[in-house]
Amino acid sequence: MSPDQPLRVLLVEDDDGDALLVTEQLADADVPVTVDRVDTMAGALRGPVDADCVLLDLQLPDAVGLTGLTRLRQHAPRTAVVVLTGQRDELTGIAAVASGAQDYLVKDQVDGPLLVKAMRYAWERKRAEEAEQQLLQQQLLADENSRLERGLLPTPLLTGSSLDLAVRYRPGRHGSLLGGDFYDAVELPDGTVHVVIGDVSGHGPDEAALGVALRIAWRSLTLAGLPIEEVLSTVQQVLVHERVVRSFVTLCLVSIAPDRRSMRMRLAGHPAPLLISGADGRLLPDGHRGVPLGILPTVDWQPLEVALDPGWSLLLYTDGIFEGRVGGTPDRLGYDRMTELLLDLLRDTPDWRRDAGQVLDRLIATVEQYNEGPLDDDIAVVMLSHKTDGGPR
Numbered sequence: 001m002s003p004d005q006p007l008r009v010l011l012v013e014d015d016d017g018d019a020l021l022v023t024e025q026l027a028d029a030d031v032p033v034t035v036d037r038v039d040t041m042a043g044a045l046r047g048p049v050d051a052d053c054v055l056l057d058l059q060l061p062d063a064v065g066l067t068g069l070t071r072l073r074q075h076a077p078r079t080a081v082v083v084l085t086g087q088r089d090e091l092t093g094i095a096a097v098a099s100g101a102q103d104y105l106v107k108d109q110v111d112g113p114l115l116v117k118a119m120r121y122a123w124e125r126k127r128a129e130e131a132e133q134q135l136l137q138q139q140l141l142a143d144e145n146s147r148l149e150r151g152l153l154p155t156p157l158l159t160g161s162s163l164d165l166a167v168r169y170r171p172g173r174h175g176s177l178l179g180g181d182f183y184d185a186v187e188l189p190d191g192t193v194h195v196v197i198g199d200v201s202g203h204g205p206d207e208a209a210l211g212v213a214l215r216i217a218w219r220s221l222t223l224a225g226l227p228i229e230e231v232l233s234t235v236q237q238v239l240v241h242e243r244v245v246r247s248f249v250t251l252c253l254v255s256i257a258p259d260r261r262s263m264r265m266r267l268a269g270h271p272a273p274l275l276i277s278g279a280d281g282r283l284l285p286d287g288h289r290g291v292p293l294g295i296l297p298t299v300d301w302q303p304l305e306v307a308l309d310p311g312w313s314l315l316l317y318t319d320g321i322f323e324g325r326v327g328g329t330p331d332r333l334g335y336d337r338m339t340e341l342l343l344d345l346l347r348d349t350p351d352w353r354r355d356a357g358q359v360l361d362r363l364i365a366t367v368e369q370y371n372e373g374p375l376d377d378d379i380a381v382v383m384l385s386h387k388t389d390g391g392p393r
Helices: 016-027 066-075 087-098 112-152 205-223 228-242 334-348 352-371
Strands: 007-012 033-038 053-057 080-085 103-106 163-170 179-187 193-203 249-256 262-268 274-277 280-283 304-307 312-317 379-386
Touching: 007 016, 007 112, 016 033, 016 112, 053 066, 053 112, 066 080, 066 087, 080 087, 080 112, 087 103, 103 112, 163 179, 163 352, 179 205, 179 379, 193 205, 193 312, 193 379, 205 228, 228 249, 228 262, 249 312, 274 334, 280 334, 334 352, 352 379
Parallel strands: 007 033, 007 053, 053 080, 080 103
Antiparallel strands: 163 379, 179 193, 193 249, 249 262, 262 304, 274 280, 274 312, 312 379
């Protein structure tokens, strides 16, 4: 508040003599002040408090002591309050500050300039308190998002040396730090590697929390050695019981054989992965695509057997990577153009396998360039690569 900005004051005082004294003191302060007066707490609470500061008498007909302060703070939590006390009530004034008032004044120990100064300080103190509260809330939100992020972005459990895994996760630009995209990878004692990537419909902390719950459920059931069909049906049960609204989840699950020469793929409404061999690649067929989780009570997600050549790579992704716009037009990038972009990057970087994460970064940057800005949706991209003899370690 600048010194020449009028100070808006609500005086809550039932004593006409005290009210006249305060009004005259403010008039003599030689600063712009507007004063509205009510003589009861009911009057102060009758409507919105349109004031920078409230001067509150603690001895009102309908509110004595801290009762009035409590009611006023509940009614107008963003308004600064300075309590007025008699000489014998200083301890009550101190208690009022401890209860949330910004200051207290003894009625017969102030003049106009001191009164204005106290109210301006009270206003500034209230703004500082609000800023501190907002900072605390932001910190709590950051801590919550950090916990969610640790759940969404796990450390894959790959114990063997024949596979490399590169991952990139980017939240969308609509306010939330996290969305509902999730991924995970585990290797079982027999050498089978299971990789999952999923996308919870919607955005925000509820969807992020749901994604974490589903990922953990999937990992636990997979490590327990349950058949894939049972894993998927149980994860769907978790989804149905944990979702806040009627969310659904698209999901891609691949199971790599111990000899790394074949895999089984299951799609639950999710786009098919891109299989890369050398610098060539193709989108795997999606004819076996089932419905997303959470749509039907009973679903059979049929597997597709895929043969793998030595040195293969597999790109799994959520739809955010290909649903961006192209050059400011309504056209979407789409599966096919995304595939072309990635294969062009691989051809331009013959040794890309030594740093697959860098290729994923360049792919996302290129897609954002086509979109002419950050993408609306969350992005999760997973590159799983088979290392042949002499490959990078």
